[in-house]
Amino acid sequence: SAKSKPKSRSTCWLLQRRQLNNISIVFAELIATAMLMFLGCMGCIQNSFFTNGHFQCALNFGFVVLICIQCFGCVCGAHLNPAVTLANYIYNMISLPMAVAYFFAQMLGAFIGYGLLKAIMPESAIYSTDTPSGVCVTSVHSSLTGLQGVVIEFLITSALIAICCGVWDPRNAKFQDSVGVRFGLAISCLSLTAGQFTGASMNPARSFAPALWNGAWENHWIYWVGPMAGALVSSLIYKYAFRREVEELEEQESTMSTKRTAEQEFA
Amino acid sequence: SAKSKPKSRSTCWLLQRRQLNNISIVFAELIATAMLMFLGCMGCIQNSFFTNGHFQCALNFGFVVLICIQCFGCVCGAHLNPAVTLANYIYNMISLPMAVAYFFAQMLGAFIGYGLLKAIMPESAIYSTDTPSGVCVTSVHSSLTGLQGVVIEFLITSALIAICCGVWDPRNAKFQDSVGVRFGLAISCLSLTAGQFTGASMNPARSFAPALWNGAWENHWIYWVGPMAGALVSSLIYKYAFRREVEELEEQESTMSTKRTAEQEFA
């Protein structure tokens, strides 16, 4: 690649800088995912001392995503989620090796983040009557079957990935300022909506770490199949059905006048 | 229309591309409205297991609108609502055939979205003591008459459409970044305000789908008359009383100096 794009600096130094850059990027993704798990799960701790209801916990999880995007969005994009990285790969915005590196960084980051929480918090905060198998372990509510659970995870992850595709759409390229707020509130919404049914994971890494630390593997496959399938389907549909490149001419038209005649709309 | 605007490509291909584009746009509106119903109503499920109060449900509905705008705003504008499409048509921003297509896409989308919810959720989540005629069915509170209900729907939809007119105003054309957040919070507000009185529908499609699926037609006319009349009145008043084109000169003045003398203001 260095050959195909010769710049004014030495090839050797460029390579080295690029590798360092990539290590920095993957490291940021690791820390961001660790933050997601540590802060997000800490806000879900519920026992007789600490009263965090579903409303507050779900809202908080979205705000944690806002924090992660604000901190590391400009460094690594703050995917925080193998499903998002898969969609990013389908959108040709990340290389395969980098996507694999992101995946391992996310898994390791989630493991470290949840481990840190377990190390710091007293036992009574992790295991309580409300969270018998450990705080933040995602499970399907007893009134739902596993199939219902996987369909819900599939659908809410599809929505999540459609949000990502909306953010990545060339027509929205200029609107980056409040991305963190919009994304955070969207995650809050999906958590509020589906949290009581499946935990609203939408993220294999987020479900894997608590399962591993607490040995709670019931229905765990749901949190891999649902999100990854949702990401695949949603990003492919959006890419081929809705994504449009911005044509300079059309863009000018739209900014100059908000009036569109019938002929332009429906020929 | 292809004749009046000849570009460097063949007319035939252009026509085809435009038609495909319109199908894509209408399809996006359909999916967006389905998302609105599925996610919005899912967040309102209330029974002995799942505790979603009015506060949380209303806030969540606004955030769902934020998600729909974020996902499909750049594709189809994410009207989600025949009342918004009516106002859009009055503002000359959409052709009549396209507006009709939007209307059917919204009705079908709402039907599919709510149907999906009924298919996935257990019976006990749809019908409970809190929601005897089905979750998300809008009805007028027993302490209010039907007339009071239709006036409330008229007024809150007027407010909703005034928000749209504000967003569409040429003077706000530059401020698109946080539109989703502003719109979402505005819907949250109107739901919080009027949700306990009439369900804060503001949207015939949103009220029609649950009514159809559950056969709950009591006071249903309110959710067609109130919102459509509100949209008509509000958009006409805004268009003729408040809408102003941006004059380049005045714009420059306003950005260069925030100081305006008395003479300029009140001649």
Next chain:
Amino acid sequence: SAKSKPKSRSTCWLLQRRQLNNISIVFAELIATAMLMFLGCMGCIQNSFFTNGHFQCALNFGFVVLICIQCFGCVCGAHLNPAVTLANYIYNMISLPMAVAYFFAQMLGAFIGYGLLKAIMPESAIYSTDTPSGVCVTSVHSSLTGLQGVVIEFLITSALIAICCGVWDPRNAKFQDSVGVRFGLAISCLSLTAGQFTGASMNPARSFAPALWNGAWENHWIYWVGPMAGALVSSLIYKYAFRREVEELEEQESTMSTKRTAEQEFA
């Protein structure tokens, strides 16, 4: 003024257009204030049927302000409040006759908005055990003296006006996109903070209308003295101590580099 700024159109027409414009602006301020009262107070209705707690009501009031700014900010600035208009006048951003017109529009708008609420809602929603003298009537909590109340109103209105001065500061002129969200959340915050003590009025028009409709004049002077004094003091301090014109040179420096040396900062 038409003489000092001759443009290419006839003076007579210009005058007429300007007068029509001013009528439109004042009318927008009237509607905006009516919306504030109608929606804001509707969200505060509390009785045995409708359960709107302090948390929800305060949050909602801020979102109503967001709606008003979104609808009419580009038309009339959406002051909604004589205290804001006073500060605006001190900032030389509005002429004296226009400020007086705004004041009467706000008073009349608030009167109409609250009257509409009383007309539509059943008696049981306006008067209940929680709101014996009428919903939305501001009063000082029984554990506080009137003096404490007026000081609280003075201080929170000072904060409100400092927010306005921040928005109006030339250095923030570019940052208009999310003004509605920021302002709305700020009002939510001040309502959450002081709502239980004094009702967090910060606005004579907002307190006058419910007092007039319900004949509840106890401690009413507080809601004129506190806010107007707060607006006066806060805007004068901000204007002379903190307001700075943007110098083109400094602006360029700051955008080009975020690094400032010690010498530049503390000479």
Next chain:
Amino acid sequence: SAKSKPKSRSTCWLLQRRQLNNISIVFAELIATAMLMFLGCMGCIQNSFFTNGHFQCALNFGFVVLICIQCFGCVCGAHLNPAVTLANYIYNMISLPMAVAYFFAQMLGAFIGYGLLKAIMPESAIYSTDTPSGVCVTSVHSSLTGLQGVVIEFLITSALIAICCGVWDPRNAKFQDSVGVRFGLAISCLSLTAGQFTGASMNPARSFAPALWNGAWENHWIYWVGPMAGALVSSLIYKYAFRREVEELEEQESTMSTKRTAEQEFA
């Protein structure tokens, strides 16, 4: 410094203006911190009359930060916190003498703000069964040890400073519009997350003032060691591992195309 940068005005006047400017900046920081304490702590008052739960209080504290940033962000940056000033100093964005001045302004401002609250509020609002040692005094929950407390304060302040570093990153220089909203919601999140464990101070000035006014010094060292160490570690890691200057060329590439080939990403 005046010598090295001769402008068209007299050196003497420049010096004087700069000194006046610095006094204005430090005064703004003092008022901002006083506002933080007064409004933030007022929203935490809990007794048999006033019911502010943890959820509302934490959300409110974030919105108070939003207000402070909106009011004084353009004047002094609205650090409000010695830990933020330390990180700002490590980022070379403030001189040492100015940082020291900021520190004293923050301490004095917090002292004044909390004192004002104590002066205005009745005794029963400051001391209650929920807040026996005084409202807003930060303490470690009885189920946690002091060590656990200091680690939590260290970690959440690290997150806070990472947010600051994200805002200060040259790649985010263009995205200033919604900084207040993002920061406010981030503070709300951290307060929701850790508020019940340590009070989520993240700020020595915020903890010192209530401790001094109420003589409540238990575990007070935690609120100095945790935040300052967190600020030091977090800002140094971010500065050397993640911070990147924007290169004009790369910026153009990224804005022109969202597609990056594999070679560019992972050479």
